[in-house]
Amino acid sequence: MDIKGYQFSAIEAAIKKPGRKDLALIFSEVPATASAVFTRNAVKAAPVLLSMEHIKGGKAQALVVNSGNANACTGEAGMAVARETSRLVAEGLGISDEAVQVCSTGVIGVQMPAARIKAAIPALIEGLSSGTLDDIAQAIMTTDTFPKMEARSATAGGISYSVAGIAKGAGMIMPNMATMLSFIISDAAVEQPLLDKAFRRAVGTSFNAITVDGDMSTNDTCLIMANAMAGNPPITAGTPEAEVFEQLLCEVLLSLAKQIVKDGEGATKFVEIRITGARTDADAKLAALSIANSSLVKTAFFGQDANWGRIFAAVGYSGAEVDQNRLSLNFDDVCMAKNGVFAGDNAEQRGTEILRQKEFTVTVDLGLGSGTATVYTSDLSHEYVSINADYRS
Amino acid sequence: MDIKGYQFSAIEAAIKKPGRKDLALIFSEVPATASAVFTRNAVKAAPVLLSMEHIKGGKAQALVVNSGNANACTGEAGMAVARETSRLVAEGLGISDEAVQVCSTGVIGVQMPAARIKAAIPALIEGLSSGTLDDIAQAIMTTDTFPKMEARSATAGGISYSVAGIAKGAGMIMPNMATMLSFIISDAAVEQPLLDKAFRRAVGTSFNAITVDGDMSTNDTCLIMANAMAGNPPITAGTPEAEVFEQLLCEVLLSLAKQIVKDGEGATKFVEIRITGARTDADAKLAALSIANSSLVKTAFFGQDANWGRIFAAVGYSGAEVDQNRLSLNFDDVCMAKNGVFAGDNAEQRGTEILRQKEFTVTVDLGLGSGTATVYTSDLSHEYVSINADYRS
Numbered sequence: 001m002d003i004k005g006y007q008f009s010a011i012e013a014a015i016k017k018p019g020r021k022d023l024a025l026i027f028s029e030v031p032a033t034a035s036a037v038f039t040r041n042a043v044k045a046a047p048v049l050l051s052m053e054h055i056k057g058g059k060a061q062a063l064v065v066n067s068g069n070a071n072a073c074t075g076e077a078g079m080a081v082a083r084e085t086s087r088l089v090a091e092g093l094g095i096s097d098e099a100v101q102v103c104s105t106g107v108i109g110v111q112m113p114a115a116r117i118k119a120a121i122p123a124l125i126e127g128l129s130s131g132t133l134d135d136i137a138q139a140i141m142t143t144d145t146f147p148k149m150e151a152r153s154a155t156a157g158g159i160s161y162s163v164a165g166i167a168k169g170a171g172m173i174m175p176n177m178a179t180m181l182s183f184i185i186s187d188a189a190v191e192q193p194l195l196d197k198a199f200r201r202a203v204g205t206s207f208n209a210i211t212v213d214g215d216m217s218t219n220d221t222c223l224i225m226a227n228a229m230a231g232n233p234p235i236t237a238g239t240p241e242a243e244v245f246e247q248l249l250c251e252v253l254l255s256l257a258k259q260i261v262k263d264g265e266g267a268t269k270f271v272e273i274r275i276t277g278a279r280t281d282a283d284a285k286l287a288a289l290s291i292a293n294s295s296l297v298k299t300a301f302f303g304q305d306a307n308w309g310r311i312f313a314a315v316g317y318s319g320a321e322v323d324q325n326r327l328s329l330n331f332d333d334v335c336m337a338k339n340g341v342f343a344g345d346n347a348e349q350r351g352t353e354i355l356r357q358k359e360f361t362v363t364v365d366l367g368l369g370s371g372t373a374t375v376y377t378s379d380l381s382h383e384y385v386s387i388n389a390d391y392r393s
Numbered sequence: 394m395d396i397k398g399y400q401f402s403a404i405e406a407a408i409k410k411p412g413r414k415d416l417a418l419i420f421s422e423v424p425a426t427a428s429a430v431f432t433r434n435a436v437k438a439a440p441v442l443l444s445m446e447h448i449k450g451g452k453a454q455a456l457v458v459n460s461g462n463a464n465a466c467t468g469e470a471g472m473a474v475a476r477e478t479s480r481l482v483a484e485g486l487g488i489s490d491e492a493v494q495v496c497s498t499g500v501i502g503v504q505m506p507a508a509r510i511k512a513a514i515p516a517l518i519e520g521l522s523s524g525t526l527d528d529i530a531q532a533i534m535t536t537d538t539f540p541k542m543e544a545r546s547a548t549a550g551g552i553s554y555s556v557a558g559i560a561k562g563a564g565m566i567m568p569n570m571a572t573m574l575s576f577i578i579s580d581a582a583v584e585q586p587l588l589d590k591a592f593r594r595a596v597g598t599s600f601n602a603i604t605v606d607g608d609m610s611t612n613d614t615c616l617i618m619a620n621a622m623a624g625n626p627p628i629t630a631g632t633p634e635a636e637v638f639e640q641l642l643c644e645v646l647l648s649l650a651k652q653i654v655k656d657g658e659g660a661t662k663f664v665e666i667r668i669t670g671a672r673t674d675a676d677a678k679l680a681a682l683s684i685a686n687s688s689l690v691k692t693a694f695f696g697q698d699a700n701w702g703r704i705f706a707a708v709g710y711s712g713a714e715v716d717q718n719r720l721s722l723n724f725d726d727v728c729m730a731k732n733g734v735f736a737g738d739n740a741e742q743r744g745t746e747i748l749r750q751k752e753f754t755v756t757v758d759l760g761l762g763s764g765t766a767t768v769y770t771s772d773l774s775h776e777y778v779s780i781n782a783d784y785r786s
Contacts, residue, residue, distance in 0.1 A: 043709030043717045075734035108702020218706050309466050309501020313611050316436025324436045341468035
C-alpha cells in the first residue's frame with residue numbers, strides 16, 4: 001500500500017509509565033481536506049474540545065495522539081496541555097495551530113505529564129523521517145491485544161489512490177461516538193462536502209453499529225484526512241467516482257470496527273445481530289442494541305448456552321414496538337423460535353452447535369414491518385471483568 | 394409476627410428437576426383487597442398476562458407460584474397451563490378463578506410440565522394446614538442465595554395489624570418492573586384506592602430504584618393482599634393512619650429491594666448511588682441509573698479501584714443535562730472530584746479505602762438544580778459471569 005505524502009512518527013514519552021511508545025504523530029506534507037466525528041458524551045476530554053474547534057474549517061495537516069492518559073476531567077490544566085501540545089507541534093512542523101488535531105486515550109481524571117510531553121515533541125517530529133502507519137497503530141493501543149489496520153485502493157480519472165485506516169478500541173465501545181480512536185488517511189483528492197458526508201455515512205454503518213459493553217467514552221474521535229497527493233481529478237458528489245470512494249471508506253471503516261469488536265475486552269465470540277421486520281429502522285436499531293448490550297444475553301453467548309428466551313426478553317424491553325406472538329429467531333440458519341415460541345425438534349442441540357462457533361449471526365424478525373438494522377458485538381467473559389477490575393493497577 | 398387469616402403451602406412438583414420445593418400457594422381465608430405491579434417488558438409471560446386480567450377488580454384471595462420455569466415465550470400452550478393452574482387452584486379452594494393470581498419464575502421459552510403441576514395441586518392445597526410464609530420465600534428462589542423476608546406492625550384505631558413481604562431477585566433486576574417476584578400480605582383493612590396508590594408509590598422508591606444488570610424480566614410481579622382480618626376500622630386516604638400504613642409499606646418494600654441487590658448475582662458490594670443538583674428529578678434518575686448500569690463502573694467497584702473518571706463518563710452519556718465543569722463526586726464523605734476535576738491530595742488513597750468496604754455511597758452533584766434520585770446497585774464480578782454463563786446447565 002503506497003499512500004503519498006504522509007509521514008509518521010512514534011516515540012516513548014513515558015506518559016503513564018516507561019517501556020512503550022505512547023506518543024505518535026501523523027503528518028501530511030500538504031494541507032489535507034478533513035472531517036471528524038467526536039464522542040457525544042457530555043463529558044468531553046480536553047483534546048476533543050480542542051480538536052472540535054480546529055476541524056471547523058474542514059482542514060487538517062497533522063495529528064498528535066497519546067495513549068496512557070485520556071486528559072479527560074482535567075479542567076483548565078488539561079485544556080492548557082492540549083493547547084500547548086498543539087502549539088509546539090504546529091511550530092515544529094511550520095504549520096498553523098488549527099491544522100493540528102490532538103487526541104488522547106487512557107485513564108480519565110489524571111493530569112497529563114506536561115513536561116514530559118513537551119520535552120518529547122522535538123524527537124517526535126524528528127522521527128517523521130523513519131516511521132510507518134503501523135508504528136502509530138501500535139502506539140495508540142491501551143488494552144487492545146492487536147493493532148488494527150485496513151487499506152484499500154481504487155482509481156479516479158485513471159489515477160490510482162488509496163485509503164488506509166488504523167483504530168484502537170477494546171472497552172468502552174458503544175454507538176453514537178466515532179469509536180475509541182480511528183484515523184483514516186487518503187491521498188485522494190476529494191471535495192470537502194463529499195468527504196464529510198461520505199465519512200459520516202460510513203461511520204454510521206461501522207463504528208456506530210458496534211457495541212462491546214454499552215459504555216461511551218469521553219475521548220472517542222474518528223478523523224479522516226485526504227491530501228490530494230495522488231494527483232487524481234478531485235472527486236465530486238453525485239459521480240460514479242464518489243460512489244467508489246464511499247464504498248472504499250465503508251469497507252475500511254467496517255473492517256476496523258469489526259476488528260475492534262473481535263478485540264473487545266475478553267471477547268471470545270464475534271456476534272452479528274440482525275433485526276428484520278421492525279416497524280421502523282429506528283425500532284430495529286433499538287432492538288439490536290438492546291440484545292447486544294444485555295449482560296444476560298452476552299454471558300449466555302460466553303457460556304455457549306442457546307438461552308434464546310433472554311434474547312426475546314431483551315427485545316421486549318428495548319422500547320421497540322413488539323408483538324410477542326410474531327417474534328422469530330435464528331442462530332445462523334437454525335430457526336430457534338417462531339411466532340414467539342420455541343421451534344422444537346432438535347433446535348436446542350443445533351442452536352448450541354452454532355453458539356460453539358467463534359462467529360455467528362443472531363437474526364430476530366419482529367414481524368411488523370420492513371425496518372432493519374445490523375450491529376456487531378462480543379460476549380461478556382470472565383476476562384472482561386478481570387481487565388476492567390484491574391485496569392489501573 | 395402474627396398475620397391473621399393467611400395459610401401457606403409449598404411442595405415439590407419437580408418442575409425443572411426433583412429435589413426441592415418449587416410450587417407454592419398463599420391463601421387468604423377471606424377475599425382480600427389487592428393491587429399488583431407487573432413488568433413493562435413487551436414480552437410478558439403467560440401468568441403475567443393472566444394475573445393482569447384477574448387483578449382488574451382489585452381483589453385476590455390466592456397466589457400460586459412456581460420456580461424452575463418462567464412460562465414465558467410459550468404461546469397458547471403456556472397460556473393454557475396458566476389458566477388450568479388457576480382453575481384447579483380455584484376449584485380446590487372453592488373460590489372464583491379471578492381470585493387466583495398466578496406467578497412463575499425460571500427459564501424462558503420452555504413449555505411447562507403441565508401434567509406434573511396438575512397432579513401436584515391437590516397436595517399443594519392440602520399442605521395449607523402446615524406451611525409458613527418462610528416456606529414460600531424458600532420455594533420461589535432460583536439463583537438467590539438466601540430467602541428474602543421483612544415484616545412490620547402498627548395500629549389503626551387501636552387495633553394492631555401487620556405487613557409482611559417476601560421476594561426473590563438476583564439477576565434480571567432493573568427498574569420499571571416490580572422486581573422479579575415480591576408478595577406482600579397484610580391483615581389490615583385498607584380501602585382499595587389507597588392500597589393501590591400507596592403500593593405503587595412504595596414500589597417506585599424501592600423495587601424501581603434498584604438495578605443489578607440492567608436487564609428486565611418477562612415475569613416480574615409485585616403483589617399485595619390486605620384481608621382486613623385484623624379487625625381495624627378500614628384505613629382511608631388522607632388520614633394519619635394512611636400515612637403510617639404507607640410508611641410501613643415503604644419500609645418493608647425497601648428492605649426487600651435492598652436484600653435483592655445484596656444478593657445480586659455474584660455481588661460483593663452494595664452501593665447506594667445518590668444524585669443531587671440535577672436540573673430535574675428525572676435527570677437525576679437517568680444519571681443514577683447510568684452509573685448503576687455501567688459495566689465499567691461496576692467492574693471498578695468489584696476491583697476496589699477508585700476510578701472516578703468512569704463515573705463522570707457514565708453521567709456524561711446518561712442523557713441528563715450535564716456541565717462537566719460543575720460535577721462533583723463523593724465516596725461516602727470523601728470528596729474525590731470537584732468542579733469536574735480530581736480533588737487531589739490523598740483523595741485517591743482515601744477513596745480506595747471507602748471502596749474496600751462492603752457497603753458505601755457514591756454521591757454525584759450535577760451543580761445545576763435541585764433534582765435528586767437514589768438507586769441501589771451491586772458490583773459486577775467474575776461470579777456474575779459464571780452464574781449466567783452456566784445458568785441452564
